[in-house]
Amino acid sequence: MKKFCAHRWRLKTACVVAWMLVFALSAHAGHLKASGVSAGGSITRDLQLREFGMVFHPGADGYLGANLLYFPLPSQSLLSTDYGKHEGYVLRQNFAGYFAEELGKSGWDLGVLWWIERHGWDSEDFAVFPNYGKFSLIRSVQTTGLSIARPDLNLGIAGGIQYTNPEYVGKVYEPESDTLYEWAAATWGPISAQTSFHHSSFRHARLSLNLESKKVLGGKESGPLTYLPNIDVAIYARNCDGEDSLRLFWEQNLIAQRLYAEVAVYFPDPALRFVALKYYPDPSKVISIDVTCYRKSNGDFLWGGGISMPFVRVAYNHADDIENVLGLRGTFVLQFHFGIEKIRDTFVGLNGSKATPMMTREIDTDENVKKQRREQREQEFNESRRKSNLQESSSTNSAHEITATGIVWENAK
Template sequence: MRILLCALFFAIFSAPTFAGHVTTAGVSAGGGATRDLQLREIGQVFHPQTSGYLGANYYYFPLPSQSKLTTEYGKHEGYILRQNFAGYFADSLGKSGWKLGILWWMERHGWDSEDFVLFPHYSKFSLIRSVQTTGFTLSRPHENFGFAGGIQYVNPEHVGKIYEPEVDTLYEWVAAVWGPISAQTSFHHSDFKHVRVTLNLESKQVLGGKSSGPLTYLPNIDVALFDRDGDKDSLRLFWEQNLIAQRLYAEALVYFPNKSLRAVGLKYYPDPSKVVSFDVTCYRKRGGDLIWGGGITMPFFRIAYNHADDIENVFGLRGTFVAQFHLGIEKILDKFVGLNGSRSTPMMTREIDTDGNVKKKRREEREKAFQETRKPSAPKEITAKGIVMEEAK
C-alpha cells in the first residue's frame, strides 16, 4: 500500500507538465466519446442479478489557465463543463422468473466562455451538448441471461461557428448477456455504428463466483469495433487483469490499426468492492510522448492529475487537475458494490432484508434467541460442608 502511494505521488509531481489547452477537435469529438462511455458503463452494470445502480459525477477544473480553448484565432479564456447522471432499476415480474429493468444515462458537457451552473453564456466559441441513453432490460437471473435495448439521443444545444455543424441525432442500441459473455451494438437508422464483445472471465463473489483462487485471476476483455464514416474502422481493445487478491489490477488500452499501447494503468483497491482506489496511469500521445498521472477515488470525491481516463473521455484534456464529486454504487441481489467490483462493500455489516419471507424468518430467529435468554436457569444443588468439633478427652 505504501509503495503504491509513493509511486502515485511520484508520478503526479515529478511528471513533466504536458499542459495542453482544449482544442476544437477535442470538444467536437466529445459526443462520440460520451456515447461509447455510456454504453460501456451500461454493459458493466447490466447483469441478470443486478437490481439497481446510481451514479453521478460533477467535474471541476481548478486551474483556469489550463481550461483555455485553442482555435485558429488564438487562445480563449473559458470554462469546461462535464456533469453526468446514471440510474438503473430492475425488479421481478411476479413469480414468472423474469426481471424487468429501466435505465437512463445522461451527460451535459462542452466549453463556454463563462462559468455557469444551469444557463450557459452561448458565445461564438461555445459548444454545449447533451447525450442521453435510455432503454429497458429483460433478464432471467436463475438462467443468468438477459437482453436490453433502447435509444441514444445527442442534442447539440449550441454550436459556435468555429465547429463543424451538428444536428440532433437519434441512435438505437441493443445488448445481450449470457453468463460471462456480453455483446452490444448500435445503429443510426440502418447504418452500423459499433459492435462490442465483452468477456468478464474474472470470478466475482458478488455474482455468485469465488472470492479467491485461480478463477479470480482470469482477465476481463472488452473488444469494440467502430465505424468511422468512410475512414478506416477503429478497433478498441481493453484488458483488465487482477494481480493480487482482487485488490491490485493492471489495465491496458490499445487502438488498432495503431498497434501501440494507448494507455496503461495500475489501480489499487483497499477493498474488492472497488469503492476506493489509488491509480497510477500512463497515456501515450499520438506523437509518442508519455503522460504520467494518477488519481485517488473516495466514496463521494475524486481528485486526479493527468489521469488516462480523463484524457480519454474529457476532450483529450491533459496537464490539469480534476476535482470531482463522484458517486457510483451498484445493487446486486441484496448486496451493494462499486461499479465493476467483485465483493460487497465493507460497510455492509448485515444483509439487507428485501424479501418478506426473509424478514419473517429473521424476526422469528431473533424472538427465539430472546426467549432462550429469558428461560429460568436450572436449580443448582449447593452442598454445605460444616466443621466437626470434637470434645477433648
C-alpha cells in the first residue's frame, strides 16, 4: 500500500511540474500581431503551391492531406494591436487532395487537385461558425487546377487558379477583398518550376532541384546519390516597394535518409531565417522528431521542436509554425493531421524517400487486367485441384495393390 501511495505521489508531482513548465513557457509567448494575420493569405498561397510541388511527380497517383491546429492555452495567442492586447484564438484548418488517372492507353496521366485552408484569429474558439468580433479576421484560401504527366518521360505540367476569400476583416487590419490568382507549374526529372500571377502582375517564381535519389521515385535505396541536396529558390514580389525578396531553402540528408538538416535564408537581407534537424525513424517520413532554431528580425534566436506521429503532432516554438501560422511564436501546438501520397502503387509520407512499412493491396482498375488475373487465378486453382486428385488416385491404387497382393499370398499358402 505504501509503495502504491508513493507511486501516486510521484505521478502527481510529475504532472504538477509539467503544468508549471507549460505555464512558465507560455508566459514568454510572443503576442500575435495584426500585420502577421494580414500576411497569412500570401503565406498560405505560397505554402499550398510549395506542397503541391512536393506531391507532383510523374507517376504520382494521389495525395490526401488534412490538418487541424489547436492551441491549448488562450494566453499563447493574444492579439497585439494599437488598442492593446486582446484574448482570442488562432484558427488554422486545411485539406488537400490530388488524384491522377491514366488516359486510356495513351501513356498520359490526367490529374485534378484542390487545396483549401481556413485560418485567422477570432475572439472565441470555434470549428465552423466564428464570432466575428471587432478584431477578428477569418479568411479562406483555395488552390485548384489540373495536371497532365507522362511518367515514362518523367515529364509533367500543371496549372490553375488560386482564390482568396476574406470572410470578415476587423478594423485593425488592412482592407481585403476577394482576389483571383493564376498559377502554372512544370516538372522534368529532378527539376521543377512554378510561377503565379494576379492578372498581369507577377507574384512569385520558384525553381526546385530535387537532386536526392529516392527509391519511391525509381532512384537508389542507398549510396552517394542519396546524399545530394534538395534546393528550393523562390522570388516574391513585394507589395510596398519595387524590390523583390528571395527565399533559399536547402534540405540535406545527413544519415541514411533518416536524419536531415534544413536551412532557410532570406534576401536581400542576407539573414539566416531558421535551421532544423529532423530525424525520421523510417525514410517514409511518416514519423519525425524535430529540433529547430528560428532567428528573429532583431537577431535573437528561438529554440523549439516537436514530434510528429501518423495522426497527431505536438510542438513548441517550432520554426515551421512560426513561418506558416501567422508568425505566432512561443506557443504549444497540438495538431491533428494526416498526409500520405500514392506513387506507383506504394504509399509514402509527404516528401518521403521510401514506401511506408505497411501492407498494401493492389487495386485493379483496368477491366482487361481484371479479366487476365481472374483467369490466372482460375487456372492456378484448377491446376492445384488436378494435382490433388492425382495424389488421391495414386494413394488409392497403391493401397489396393497391397491388399490384393496379400490376398494372393494367403491363397498360395
